[in-house]
Amino acid sequence: MRFQRRAAAVGLIAAGALLFSACGSDDNSGGSTEQASGVTCGGKQDLRASGSTAQANALTGFVNTFEQTCNGQTVNYTASGSGAGRNEFIGGQTDFAGSDSALKADEAQRAQQRCASPALNLPLVFGPIAVAYNVPGVTDLALDGATVAAIFNGQITTWNDPRIAALNQGKTLPAAPIVVNFRSDESGTTQNFQTYLNAASNNAYGKQATQTFNGGVGAGARGSQGVTDATKNTPNSIGYVEASFAQKAQLPAAQIINSGGGQPVALSTDNVAKAIDAVQVTGQGNDLTLDLNSLYKTTTPGAYPIALATYEIVCTKYADPQTGQAVKAFLQTALSPQAQGTLTAGGYVPIPDAFKQRLTTSINAIS
């Protein structure tokens, strides 16, 4: 009996500690986000959205700011994968979708039926992808699109290959074989990276850009963290991960020579912003579907070309005006400096000003 009583006391204390720590973390997150200005709040209180896992962390920051700005309003975002997100949006279960790719032609048609107005693809979240490597003694590796593609499809197999050496004159490259680390799970990062490889190498990569890695070389690892760990633990290896993972693990990221030639470009927020500012839009009117080729094959000097662009997919005009107002308020909040300020911590790039203008125009047209 005495033991039981003591155990109960211990349990109570543990439960109490959990309770208090939970309160604590709530307070912290509340305190760190600020209210956004220039947002017209109102409309439906609980928005439902689902989709891309790649933008889930960015949306968490947006939602926190949104809750601070618009009292009583919130967004429930389920990171169920881009495909599921688009399906649920088209099926009318959600108010908007997060997706790593824009709606395809047939999807756009079904989305138009669901909305009774054209659906918009709004590229709201950009995440740079690092080509992270672990080569003892090398810290400033430079590569161009064709070389990266040749490494990831197995045409270049050793670090001292003449094609790599030509881009890295004066550096000592080991004669060791290259170990490629790739994402073994399906991921938008893999899809975008392979799209980049095909674009930047003028299709010399020659593999399908699907959510699974098709390069045919290397060893797969689970998730971004898995690829980061594998690269960190395997000398002479190379992999692709979201920039934040490479930074946290202190893995060097290759400097990329973009399709304009010129100097190798380091991975930094500013350099990615240059590429986003120069990106071309194929969407009509307020639809901002990107021409990814113009991003991956950017010729702007100093622009870092490898970034994952993820969209919010919304209706131009919602059947329920309340929903439209809330979606608009949320997206306005997302563009506010307060919400954009939460992005860098998650490894995303804040949207540069010129592109933000175009997004604002499109968002203000939602009703």
Add this chain to the structure above:
Amino acid sequence: MTPDGDEADANTVSERTTERAPSDDPETRGRPTGSATMSTVTDTQPTATDPGRTTSGGTGERVFRGLTTGSGLVVVAAIALIGLFLVVQAVPSLLANNANFLTSPEFVTTDAANLRFGIRDLLVVTLLSSLMALVIAMPIGMGIALFLTQYTPPRLAQPFSYVIGLLAAVPSIVFGLWGILVLAPAIEPFAAFLQTYLGWFFLFAPGNLPVLTGTIFTGGIVLAIMILPIITATTREVFAQTPRFQVEAAQALGATRWEVIRMAVLPYGRSGFIAASMLGLGRALGETIAVLLVIRAATSPSTGSLFDGGYTFASLIASAASEFSQPLPTGAYISAGLVLFVLTFVVNAIARVVAGGKVNG
């Protein structure tokens, strides 16, 4: 037989016949009548096992019986429904499959209109990693069980088995992270040694991964540690129940401790040990997240080497589960799950055959 014994037997028979008459009166049932005081002990036994008593029990008896029967049926029904679910979900995808389901090493489900999936590699990786785990864990598990039951004083054996039990309480994701971050780099020199000197043997031949970390070899070791507590705990229980008189008989014949183990403990506990190993194998076959983290994915088909990478049935399903959105590709993974389901049945059946269908023979 002593004359006393004969007398007691005779008494029992007479008691039973005399007691039949007032059997409806519960007060007198099982009580020795005055004339039979000598046979009190033997007297109570036949009445206690009298089958008439169980049927004539009260409502509580019937409710309890219903509950236990219900529990038994729930298990059978659950298994049947799981099987049914797997078949129903898998059949449309199997019909739409453009590759040979049994022999193809591919598993491509990105295009729902052109599914190409087969289980060859999954089966190879699952079996190799699980069997390797079993080969490592079985002797060690038996060793620990013998140590705890035969060599250690009970005062020490108790905390010792407690520690092994703790091993079973470690979450598998912890084993997975430990396996890939700590174990894999640590055993890489050993793996390289095996490959250099035993590379002619197909199990140690160069595999389809460019690295020696995160192979089936690493995964097998992690799985071995994970199934060790299961094998040890069950085997220890069985060994501890070796009949005392058999042990003492062996000792009386002048057997050493090893001979006692060989002649009394092992024959008695053999089927229990096999059953324990099969429990462990079941866990190894179905282990998901640890395998997913440890064994790295490969880009070419399996070569049958321990230094291959790839997926097991369970890890493949877990790997893709977050992207399940369309029914046909999802069904492809469920059909892989169906094979794992069948495989587990086959393993259990084999175990029963090996154990001779009897427990503790």
